[in-house]
Amino acid sequence: MPGTDDKLLGEIAARTYRDDPRFARALRAGRPCPPREYRRTRAWLLLALALVALGTGITLAHGLLIVTGMVLAGMAGELCDPQRGARRQRVSPPRF
Incomplete structure (x- = not known):
């Protein structure tokens, strides 16, 4: 066939x-x-920006920059997740 x-x-x-x-x-x-x-260029750039913001915030003792760096680092970690697309498709629980 x-x-x-x-x-x-x-x-x-x-x-x-x-x-x-x-x-x-x-x-x-x-x-x-x-x-x-497997293309993670944006994630690496965001992680570098997060580390710069975090380092600057620690150096200047500025809480808002520290929090910004931590949030950006979390976003970069989320972008590195290979199963990111699979989690977007939420399946609703079965109804009984």
Whole structure:
């Protein structure tokens, strides 16, 4: 059943393109980039900003900067979570 296999591969390709178009285009060109789950450039930049804010807040003894650094560090940690997308799809509890 070669037709069934081609259809299945076409569906997989379409789903991959819909989920991560940049990855699908790079894969088609023969130069695959890491999938979206493994691209964490923004998380590292946010973490660096958080550490600067936290360090400055500690140096100046300024509570608002310390709290800002801690909040930004928490946001960066959330961005590094590989299961972030799975938790967005909340499933409601079953009704009895």
